[in-house]
Structures are given as C-alpha cells and as structure tokens.
Amino acid sequence: MQKLTNRSVQVDRSPMTMGEKMYLPAIAKGLGITLSHIFKKKATVNYPEEKRPFSPVFRGLHILNRDEEGREKCTACGLCALACPAEAITMEAAERKPGEEHLYREEKYAAKYEINMLRCIFCGYCEEACPKDAVYLTETLMPASYQRKEFIYKKEDLLIPHPKKTETK
Amino acid sequence: MSEVQNFKVTIDNITIEVPAGTSILNAARMIGGEVTPPAMCYYSKLKESGGKCRTCLVEVSKGSEKDPRPMPKLVASCRTNVMDGMEVKNITSEKVVDARKGIVEMLLINHPLDCPVCDQAGECHLQDLSYEHGTEGTRYDFERRTFEKEDIGPYISLHMTRCILCYRCVFTADELTNKREHGVLERGDHSSISTLLNKSLDNEFIGNIIDVCPVGALTDKTFRFKNRVWFTKPVDVHRDCPTCSGKARAWMRGDEVYRVTARKDQWGEVEEWICNDCRFHKKETTDWVIEGPSKIDRRSVISQGHYVDTKTTQILINNVIGKEPRLLMDIHDVSDVNKPEVELSRIPGPAHSDDFKTTRD
Numbered sequence: 001m002q003k004l005t006n007r008s009v010q011v012d013r014s015p016m017t018m019g020e021k022m023y024l025p026a027i028a029k030g031l032g033i034t035l036s037h038i039f040k041k042k043a044t045v046n047y048p049e050e051k052r053p054f055s056p057v058f059r060g061l062h063i064l065n066r067d068e069e070g071r072e073k074c075t076a077c078g079l080c081a082l083a084c085p086a087e088a089i090t091m092e093a094a095e096r097k098p099g100e101e102h103l104y105r106e107e108k109y110a111a112k113y114e115i116n117m118l119r120c121i122f123c124g125y126c127e128e129a130c131p132k133d134a135v136y137l138t139e140t141l142m143p144a145s146y147q148r149k150e151f152i153y154k155k156e157d158l159l160i161p162h163p164k165k166t167e168t169k
Numbered sequence: 170m171s172e173v174q175n176f177k178v179t180i181d182n183i184t185i186e187v188p189a190g191t192s193i194l195n196a197a198r199m200i201g202g203e204v205t206p207p208a209m210c211y212y213s214k215l216k217e218s219g220g221k222c223r224t225c226l227v228e229v230s231k232g233s234e235k236d237p238r239p240m241p242k243l244v245a246s247c248r249t250n251v252m253d254g255m256e257v258k259n260i261t262s263e264k265v266v267d268a269r270k271g272i273v274e275m276l277l278i279n280h281p282l283d284c285p286v287c288d289q290a291g292e293c294h295l296q297d298l299s300y301e302h303g304t305e306g307t308r309y310d311f312e313r314r315t316f317e318k319e320d321i322g323p324y325i326s327l328h329m330t331r332c333i334l335c336y337r338c339v340f341t342a343d344e345l346t347n348k349r350e351h352g353v354l355e356r357g358d359h360s361s362i363s364t365l366l367n368k369s370l371d372n373e374f375i376g377n378i379i380d381v382c383p384v385g386a387l388t389d390k391t392f393r394f395k396n397r398v399w400f401t402k403p404v405d406v407h408r409d410c411p412t413c414s415g416k417a418r419a420w421m422r423g424d425e426v427y428r429v430t431a432r433k434d435q436w437g438e439v440e441e442w443i444c445n446d447c448r449f450h451k452k453e454t455t456d457w458v459i460e461g462p463s464k465i466d467r468r469s470v471i472s473q474g475h476y477v478d479t480k481t482t483q484i485l486i487n488n489v490i491g492k493e494p495r496l497l498m499d500i501h502d503v504s505d506v507n508k509p510e511v512e513l514s515r516i517p518g519p520a521h522s523d524d525f526k527t528t529r530d
Contacts, residue, residue: 152504
C-alpha cells in the first residue's frame with residue numbers, strides 16, 4: 001500500500017535485548033526528556049497579567065460609532081442587515097425631529113438597532129457594508145453570560161460613550 | 170391598404186422588423202435584454218416624455234438603405250425614429266459606452282448621494298444606471314446645489330436635491346389631471362420642481378408621480394423611513410376601487426402593508442395608474458385581495474431573501490421526543506424591534522422618537 005506520509009514506522013516486534021529488559025536506561029531517557037523541557041520556551045502565558053497580541057484582522061464585539069460632536073452616525077440604511085449572512089441585525093428607523101440635531105447626524109436615524117450575538121458569526125460584513133462608518137468590530141471579546149437574553153445587544157449597549165460627556169466628567 | 174410599412178433595423182447586430190414610426194429605443198425594447206439603452210426620462214405611457222436625460226444615446230452607423238451615411242453624432246434613441254435598413258450600435262460602440270459614462274457623471278454632479286437615507290434606494294433607476302455605466306469616483310470639487318425644502322402636501326415628499334429634471338412628473342400631471350399644479354420653475358442650475366406658492370398637490374391621481382420618478386425626488390410620505398424597500402415583500406393585490414383599476418402592488422412585511430404602489434413592468438414603468446385612495450389609505454391586509462408575490466428580477470436587491478417554490482421540511486424532533494421542544498428564548502420577548510404596540514405601517518407619516526416611547530419605559 002502506498003504510504004500517505006514518510007513518518008510511519010514499522011513496528012519492531014523482535015524480542016527485547018538484555019539492556020531493554022532492565023528498564024532503567026529507558027526510564028533515565030524519559031526523565032531526560034522531561035528535564036530538557038525545563039529549559040525550553042513555554043507554550044503558555046500567564047493570562048490575566050500577560051495577554052497574547054490579537055491578529056490585526058481580529059473581529060470582536062461590535063460598536064456603533066459617533067462623530068466628533070457625539071452624534072450617532074448610523075442612519076438605519078439597512079445595508080448591514082442586508083449583508084449579514086446570519087440575519088443577526090435588525091433595526092427600526094425614525095425621522096429626526098427639530099431639536100434633535102445634536103443627537104443624530106442625519107435626518108434619519110436608527111430608533112432601534114439590535115444585534116443578536118447568538119446568531120452573529122463575526123464575519124465583519126456589516127462593517128464592510130456600512131456606508132456611514134457607523135458600525136465597527138472591535139478587539140474586545142464578547143463576554144460570556146448565563147442567560148440567552150443577555151446576548152441581544154440593543155443600541156444602548158453598542159453605542160460608544162459620548163466623547164464630550166466623558167471629557168467633562 | 171392602410172397597413173403600416175415595416176422597417177428592418179439592426180441593433181447591436183440583431184435584426185428586427187418594426188412598424189414605421191417606432192423609435193430606436195422602442196425597437197430595442199422589442200428585442201429586449203442588454204441591447205436596450207437605459208432611459209431615465211423617456212416613459213412610454215407619457216406623451217412628450219424623453220429627450221432630456223441623454224442616457225439613451227446610441228450610435229447610428231448606417232442611416233438607412235437609401236442613405237447609408239452614418240449619423241454624425243450620437244442620437245437620443247427615444248426621440249429618433251427608425252429608418253429602413255438602419256444599423257444602430259448600442260453597447261457594441263465604444264463611443265456610446267464612453268458617452269454614457271459622461272452622462273452618468275453629469276447626472277450625479279448635483280446628486281446628493283444620500284442613498285442610505287433615501288427611500289428610493291433599491292428601486293432607484295439612477296442607482297442602477299450608475300452601477301452599470303458610471304465611474305467609481307467624482308471629479309467635482311464644488312458644493313452641490315441645495316434648495317429650500319418645500320412641503321407639497323401630506324402624502325408626497327419632495328427632495329429637490331435628488332431631482333434630475335426628467336419632467337416625468339410634470340407630464341404625468343398633465344396627462345392624469347385636469348389642472349397641473351406643479352411644474353419646473355427657474356432656469357439652468359436653479360430650475361426646480363415646485364408649486365410656487367407652497368400649495369399641496371391634492372389631485373386624485375397625483376400619487377402616481379411617485380412611481381414615475383426615476384430617483385428619490387418624489388417619495389411616499391406614508392412610507393417615509395419606515396422600512397427599506399428590500400426588506401418588504403412585493404405582493405400583487407387588487408381591490409374593487411370606484412376611481413381606478415384597483416390593481417396595485419402591496420409591499421408587505423409579515424401581515425402589515427407598508428406601502429402600496431402601482432404594478433411596474435420590466436422597464437420599471439407603471440402598468441396601470443392607481444388612485445391616491447388606494448395608494449395612501451388602504452394599508453390594511455383586509456382592504457386587498459392578494460393574488461400572489463410579484464415577479465421581481467432575480468438580480469434586483471428586492472428579491473433577496475424572497476424564495477419561491479420552497480419546501481418545508483418535516484420537523485422530526487417532535488416525533489422523537491413526543492412533544493414540542495421547549496424554546497429557551499423567544500426573541501420577541503427580548504427584542505425591542507417589531508413590538509406589537511408600535512405599528513409602523515399605521516402611522517400616517519415617518520416615525521419619530523416619541524412613537525417608540527411606549528416601549529422604552
């Protein structure tokens with residue numbers, strides 16, 4: 001039969017020699033391997049103190065962006081929901097009223113915006129589709145939870161903090 | 170005796186016989202497919218329409234059998250009639266493709282490109298045209314023209330910045346109403362669709378100017394911002410209407426009727442005009458008799474997520490465990506979207522922040 005790799009070794013079934021029957025050299029050899037690993041580089045890191053760097057293309061939890069004046073960028077155009085292969089994003093749009101100009105950048109905004117993180121596959125298509133630079137995938141890992149309802153992220157959970165309000169605090 | 174003479178015309182190497190007096194555009198539409206030049210202003214149901222936007226420019230490489238000289242310039246195919254033995258080049262001509270690119274750039278010079286906000290996105294002819302024939306970027310550095318916002322009534326919203334001045338709505342009003350109340354004011358860069366004195370358009374059939382508009386300049390106020398076109402499902406419906414034919418297309422989501430428009434044919438033209446009552450006031454499923462889902466081109470974004478001839482597979486888990494599986498979470502208990510208290514399709518205008526207040530508490 002043709003070998004798949006060159007690593008396969010024929011099992012040696014010849015009777016053991018005197019040296020092999022004594023076992024002690026084999027034990028010493030095994031301990032030697034164990035000892036040599038002390039001086040090798042560790043495969044693990046001390047997690048909370050030390051963190052592995054993320055890949056530059058890592059896609060984590062979503063955020064909804066604001067502009068420099070703290071107005072919401074999202075206009076509920078629905079392109080993220082259209083692009084979403086898992087159908088995780090839903091939204092409802094509303095018209096900006098006079099006097100709400102400091103809250104929303106354009107005359108239409110997302111009154112409701114939800115991402116179902118149980119459905120989300122973090123493909124990043126929503127970020128790619130967004131024409132207003134409103135939705136981004138961050139380097140934050142999605143936190144675990146005991147309850148399914150905690151994974152429905154509403155607009156308030158996704159919006160980044162207001163830039164002006166945090167400065168004054 | 171009175172039989173109309175037939176002319177032989179060749180468009181993009183496809184020969185067809187058409188009656189004399191047919192325009193090149195209509196001859197190309199008889200062939201169909203890619204041969205047909207796009208048209209932004211021409212509308213076969215409206216007299217006088219056409220000749221304004223120049224997107225239907227074609228090259229005539231042979232004038233006719235008797236006079237085989239080519240026409241010196243590109244001609245507007247909606248306004249040029251065929252001659253016997255005429256040879257026309259549309260997409261096979263480099264000149265036409267290049268000219269069309271220029272025309273798209275011209276049309277988009279003052280267009281605000283606010284497609285994410287615009288309700289027409291998804292069924293906008295200018296969007297289709299610029300995807301197919303336009304360039305990626307703009308070379309225009311100046312401020313785009315802006316207009317003072319004009320209110321033309323409770324049902325139609327006018328966004329003059331998006332208008333490409335195709336005059337279709339003007340001709341529609343001429344054709345369907347006794348007294349036209351809106352028109353194009355001013356000249357050149359300042360020309361705008363207006364009623365001059367902020368009058369509201371309230372003719373029984375004036376709603377059809379929404380369907381006729383190739384861009385998002387005239388949109389339905391009762392549908393404004395409520396949903397994107399491609400998330401609603403077009404359904405052919407009819408009702409017994411005393412004023413119009415009653416044959417319409419309802420854009421539904423679940424069992425809510427979000428919008429009613431006229432039915433459109435493959436060229437995006439209205440098949441039968443419908444009245445304002447059907448369009449703006451009949452937003453209940455009980456008002457309509459449903460005929461079935463509308464046929465939408467499968468390349469259109471509107472057909473996304475709409476499947477036909479689907480088979481539902483039998484759910485076997487019920488048989489195995491002997492009961493309905495218990496849902497660990499019903500999404501409607503958690504989600505704020507699509508709450509039963511907020512019925513978007515029943516709100517007369519666009520939703521505002523206070524329309525959602527009931528659910529926020």
